[in-house]
Amino acid sequence: MTGIADWHRALSTAAVLGTDRRPPPPNPPGFVARRDTESPRLLLDQAALAAALVKAGRVAGAEEPVDPAPRERLPYAPESAVQRLRTLLDVPPVPRELRMHLLARWLRTAASRSVIVPPEFIPALSAHSAGNPDLRAALAGVWGERGRWLAPRLGPAAVTVATLSSDVVNVPEQWPALAAREKEHLLRAPADTVIGVDDSFLDRCLDERAARVRDAARDALAARPTSAFAHRMAGRLSRLVDVEGPRRRLLGSTDLVVRVRPPTDLDEAATRDGLPGVATDGDRAASLRAILRSAPLHTWTAVTESTPDQIVRALAGDDVVLAAISTAAVTQRDSLWAAALAPLAAAPGLVEVLDTADRESYVVSRLPSARPSEFTGLVDMAEQPWSASVASAVLDRLASARDDATWAALPTLPIGHAAHFPPSHLGRVRALLDAPEPSGDNPVTRAAFERRRRLLHATVTFHAFDQSIQEGFA
Structure with missing residues (x-):
């Protein structure tokens, strides 16, 4: 043995x-x-x-003495607030999805009061924060000196909290030693997590051996309308757009005619910039789509001397062009173009680019007739917590069930959405919660009613406990 x-x-x-x-x-x-x-x-x-x-069991070994934790500089949260935190961790009165919202709410309230969480709660909060960026960020602000001292001893979740503000990679320094997959990951990383990825660095990446790295560099350059790459794409696009009609038009007129031709010849840099070429009809169509997706959107207004709304109306019959321009609007985060395109195009992410007011108007206009399958996706585009307009539209839809057919078409919202209703709508939530149950024994109707009841009840419970948190800090 x-x-x-x-x-x-x-x-x-x-x-x-x-x-x-x-x-x-x-x-x-x-x-x-x-x-x-x-x-x-x-x-x-x-x-x-x-x-x-x-x-x-583990084999005994020698350990270096551990320095004690530094003395705290801020006071702990009051006992009444601590009791609410203990309840949330030990016997939460709400489902898990809502508990995460309330824990973050407790931590942010503590930060606003310049108090910190008692150290005995730090391990449990660190465990809950794994995979939850909101909770991690909130915890990092109130765990005090003891939390920073404990972080390396609490596992990956706590270490992530401790390094939230310092985990920035200098890409050019590490580049030579990286594999292609790692290079691609860094080129697609959020801008606030990397440094050194400027236009000239990205342009050099177009000469990388790995296609995945070159593609990532092109995608990053397409989001930078002032880059040399974007300038080359703008020049190609301007030669492919034909504008017909009077050159001097009254604002708002509809006589603008815009046609876009596939390229028939390309410059020497085209292959390096990722264009398939012009050898076949398929190559020419693919090259055109690549140019449309990557050219700066201001190219269109310069060439046509028109507004985004006018240009989009002129292109209304060309779904391929509109889809490619929609991708450009998402990539370049252009809210003006997104507002013009949203009624006609359905590119992923287009509505999210709209400014807050336009996005809310879009959501509110679509909610009454949205299919149940798209209802949740729509409300998730709105700012959270919901504004009065969005909350009213959601409750209007939840209150619309009258018979078996309308109950069957009632959208189902995840229970976590109970946190998005503003307190101003609690009266209406309670009234809908007290509404009579549907008559009959149709199982689909009964199930839809029960799902609605759970959401409304969770909303009331969530806001009641949230209020108790605020009172605990008072």
Whole structure:
């Protein structure tokens, strides 16, 4: 027997085969078995020992003394607020999705009062913050000196909290040693997590051997309308756009005619910039789409001397061009073009580019007639917590069920959306919660009613506990 691992394997074999066929092994060094113990009892004793060793055993070793935690500079949260935190962690009155919202709410309220969380809660809060950026950021602001001291000892989640503000990579310094997949990841990383990724660096990346790195560099350059890459794409686009109609037009007139031709020849830099070429109809169409997706949107207004609204109306019959321009609007985060395109195009992310007011108007206009399958996606585009207009539109839809058919078409919102209703609408939420149950025993109707009831009840409970948190800090 050479060690604990070998002993554990022999013990497992004896347990599987039975002690009549394979007696239990001798205890490992340092562990003494009771004398005159029958094999079955000895096996059970050893199984208990193995369980203890697996859960808690480790080889003793020397450790360096640990410096004590620094003294706290801020006071702890008042006991009344701490009691609310304890309830949220131990016996939450709301579902898990809402508990995360309330924990973040507690932590942000503590930060606003310049108090910190008592240290005994830090391990549990660190565990809850894993995979939840909002909660991690809120915790980082109120865990005090003790939290920063504990972070390296609490596992990856806490270490992530501790390094939220310092985890920035200098890309050019690390670039030579990186694999292609790592290079692509850094080129697609959020701008606030990397440094050194400027236009000239990205342009050099167009000469990388790996296609995935070149593609990532092109995508990044397409989001920078002032880059040399964007300037080259603008020149190509301007040669492909034909404008017909009077050159001097009254604002708002509809006589603008715009046609876009596929390229028939390309410059020497086209292949480096990712254009497939012009050898076939498919190549020319693909090259045109690439140019449309990457050219700065101000190219269109310069060439046509028109507004985005006028240009989009003129292109209304060309779905391919509108789809490519929509991608450009998303990439370049252009809210003016997104507002012009939103009524006609459905590119992923287009509505999110709209400014807050336009995005809310779009959501509110679509909610009354949205299919149940798209309802949640629509409301998730709105600012949270919801404005009065969005909350009213959601409640209008939830209150619209009258018979089995309309109950069956009622959208289902995840329970976490209960946190998005503003307090101003609690009266209407309670009134809808008190509405009579539907008559009849249609199972689809009963299920829809129960889903609505759970959401409304969760909304009332969430706001009641949120109010108690604020009172706890008062």
